[in-house]
Amino acid sequence: MYISVKDVNKKFTQKGKLFTALENVNLEIERGEFICLLGPSGCGKSTLLNAIAGFDPPTSGTVTIDGREVRKPSSRNVTIFQNYGLLPWRSVMRNVELALEARRDISKSRRAEIARKNLELVGLEKFADAGPHQLSGGMQQRVAIARALAADPEIIFMDEPFGALDAITRMKLQDDIRSIQTENRKTIIFVTHDIEEAVYLADRVVVMTPNPGKVKSVIRIELGPSRDRASEDFFRLREKIFQIFCQKQDYQIEYAI
Amino acid sequence: MSDKILRLLARNARAAGYAAASFLILLTVWELAARFGGVSPALLPAPSAAASALAEIASDGTLADHIASSLYRFAVGFSVSVLLAVILGVVFGWYNPLFRLANPVVQLLRPISPIAWMPFIVLMFGIGDMPAIVTIFIAAVFPVFLSAVAGVRSIPEIYLKVARNFGVGPVEIFWKIIFPASFPQIMSGIHLALGSAWVFLVCGEMIGAQSGLGYLIIDARNNLRSDILVADIAVIGLIGFVLDSLIRYAEGRILKRWGLEKE
Secondary structure, three states: OOEEEEEEEEEEEEOOEEEEEEEEEEEEEOOOOEEEEEOOOOOOHHHHHHHHHOOOOOOEEEEEEOOEEOOOOOOOEEEEOOOOOOOOOOOHHHHHHHHHOOOOOOOHHHHHHHHHHHHHHOOOHHHOOOOHHHOOHHHHHHHHHHHHHHOOOOEEEEEOOOOOOOHHHHHHHHHHHHHHHHHHOOEEEEEEOOHHHHHHHOOEEEEEEOOOOEEEEEEEOOOOOOOOOOOHHHHHHHHHHHHHHHHOOOOOOOOOO | OHHHHHHHHHHHHHHHHHHHHHHHHHHHHHHHHHHHOOOOOOOOOOHHHHHHHHHHHHHOOHHHHHHHHHHHHHHHHHHHHHHHHHHHHHHHHHOHHHHHHHHHHHHHHOOOOHHHHHHHHHHHHOOOHHHHHHHHHHHHHHHHHHHHHHHHHOOOHHHHHHHHHOOOOOOHHHHHHHHHHHHHHHHHHHHHHHHHHHHHHHHHHHHHOOOOHHHHHHHHHHOOOHHHHHHHHHHHHHHHHHHHHHHHHHHHHHHHHOOOOOO
16 A cells, blocks of 8 residues: 555644644555545644654654654655645746755756746746735646656645635636646545535545544545536535535534634 | 735835825925024024925036945945854854854943944044945844844754654755855844844944945035935935835745735
């Protein structure tokens, strides 16, 4: 198995109280799979992502990628964040180039060439010299995607990447990320709290519930590569996942006011 | 577009109008007080007298010489101070134990006026350029150091995550991430320090120098030329204002580039 999460627990102390963010999580992911970690806030989906990406290792249990245990982030796996993580003091082009600056085997001119190619891929080559803040949120996230692709990673981690975008832009970027994934066969692990987004994107949806954060069930989405948000199968799967959340509501729903 | 320019012009014209009125009121009250206040012109020279004194020292070249020596000292003292304070601030801000070790002493030294060190400074460096340079150095070093530390400590975590993700090394991270990410806050510290450094330049020159705008104050006093004194004070204020405007402009550009612009 390509990525393997075994008996992972993660505990924090928060305001003097011990808080279990993840309890006994087990998960196996194959190379080239598109996985969505789905659940309400506090279910540990981002914590799980951070553990697999190596930013924040688990308290107990192991995460292995390609047989090697993950202890710190690797430039072979790139994370895309909700608030983009672009460096405002660099131009769009130089932001994309950051992905390759640590690579000694790539010359400066080759680096610029790769960066330009990836900016073209997301349709932003005209904005190469602009500052990130001159771009809209959706465009900034596309720069972050271009930067991730420039590193030619094996795995792309996405932490609610479209959460701050408006609905239309979000749908456009969902299509973009799907076509990128089918073309390059990257392994993608994608965190979201949006059921429809998960059903639209994933090969498998990992449904998580909070208090303590654990995996409730894993659902295979057999809708094929071209998906229709209005099809009957789509509704049925969305409904099925919704039912899983409703089955047993032994936790308080959080209202953001 | 032309609408926008017109609006901008109108706003600037209004601001200029207020500024002109503000100075006009000051000069009128001052002139009236000098003429009809019954005070000796040696104690309160009229603005017209100050203006002719300004013309006098400007035309014989003494003013330009004094400005040149003051600006030279300011440039040296301030740039050395900022350079050192930024480097130390960034490093100390990054390595927390280092800062915790330095902070108590910094907090003790910070409230001491640079002028208090003057006797030592004059004994160590003699009379000349150095006392003023050292005074400016002391005046600027603490605010810039502390703003750099605060800037580094408040770097958004996401930049550091991105740096780790793309394998930015432990040394490179200083000039690729830490310094630029804290730059806006460092810049506001530099802005703050610039004002007080200019204030202390004049103090430093009043005590330990034979030239410069601060020295000119003492010189004018010794020669009972209060008109020159007032002219000099006006020049000091004007240069301070220009320096502040320049750094404010630079700071604005940086905030804009970093996307932190207010309004």
